[in-house]
Amino acid sequence: MVGSDTRHHNLREHAPVINFDNVTKRYPTQKRPALEDVSIQVEKGEFLFLVGPSGSGKSTFLRLVLKEERPNDGRIHVAGKDLARLSNWKVPHLRRRIGCVFQDFRLLPNKDVFENVAFALEVIGKPRRFIRKVVPEVVELVGLEGKADRMPDELSGGEQQRVAIARAFVNRPMILLADEPTGNIDPATSIGIMKVLDRINRTGTTVVMATHDAAIVDSMRKRVVELEEGKVVRDQSRGVYGQAY
Numbered sequence: 001m002v003g004s005d006t007r008h009h010n011l012r013e014h015a016p017v018i019n020f021d022n023v024t025k026r027y028p029t030q031k032r033p034a035l036e037d038v039s040i041q042v043e044k045g046e047f048l049f050l051v052g053p054s055g056s057g058k059s060t061f062l063r064l065v066l067k068e069e070r071p072n073d074g075r076i077h078v079a080g081k082d083l084a085r086l087s088n089w090k091v092p093h094l095r096r097r098i099g100c101v102f103q104d105f106r107l108l109p110n111k112d113v114f115e116n117v118a119f120a121l122e123v124i125g126k127p128r129r130f131i132r133k134v135v136p137e138v139v140e141l142v143g144l145e146g147k148a149d150r151m152p153d154e155l156s157g158g159e160q161q162r163v164a165i166a167r168a169f170v171n172r173p174m175i176l177l178a179d180e181p182t183g184n185i186d187p188a189t190s191i192g193i194m195k196v197l198d199r200i201n202r203t204g205t206t207v208v209m210a211t212h213d214a215a216i217v218d219s220m221r222k223r224v225v226e227l228e229e230g231k232v233v234r235d236q237s238r239g240v241y242g243q244a245y
């Protein structure tokens with residue numbers, strides 16, 4: 001049945017990469033839910049900023065995408081998979097398709113740039129020949145050509161974050177999650193980091209970035225979802241950090 005196969009294929013093609021359907025998350029010790037009745041669809045190739053005050057639920061959203069937390073209510077689909085029905089042994093496979101970047105870089109201090117990036121491929125069993133080919137390509141993509149043999153403590157904060165981005169991207173994930181990636185970086189250097197994230201987004205990788213950095217959000221003019229006390233209060237394409245009233 002060629003016809004029905006095609007329809008099925010098209011349905012999958014158009015499914016959002018991340019789909020939160022009326023999601024509520026309560027932590028046992030907290031009175032107020034960290035997320036309440038949140039519905040967000042993120043399409044393949046989108047760049048989305050998650051903004052909102054401290055404690056509004058941004059990191060909780062990212063942890064739910066990774067299945068590090070489970071919702072109390074609602075449904076979450078990531079890469080077409082219903083996370084409630086994804087067995088525990090399949091979770092590592094899901095996480096391989098999602099690169100993560102954090103405020104504090106989290107590099108291995110005793111490995112140089114090449115080794116930090118290569119490590120992400122070694123742990124998933126990629127052959128050495130493949131690693132020797134792709135790591136230099138990604139090191140160049142993030143703008144660190146010529147620095148592959150530097151140790152993390154020989155790099156600036158901005159350069160360390162580039163290494164972390166290279167490591168998150170070297171496996172060509174479908175989604176890149178970034179939690180305050182410019183939080184420890186000065187404004188001028190942050191612009192360079194955003195150019196790298198934009199370059200990665202242009203390869204087709206969906207980027208979701210939680211941030212407090214108003215200048216960055218305002219300069220990029222991407223989709224902005226604002227959370228307040230766990231609720232979506234704004235979802236704006238080509239948005240800015242603060243609502244212009």
Ligand SMILES: Nc1ncnc2c1ncn2[C@@H]1O[C@H](COP(=O)(O)OP(=O)(O)OP(=O)(O)O)[C@@H](O)[C@H]1O
Pocket residue numbers: 027028029030033034052053054055056057058059060061
């Ligand atoms: N592991 C946890 N156990 C209990 N409560 C938690 C836990 N993690 C987060 N919370 C609470 O859930 C709410 C949302 O927190 P979350 O970290 O998602 O917010 P955020 O918007 O990422 O904040 P920030 O910008 O400070 O990182 C807060 O009230 C927080 O105290």
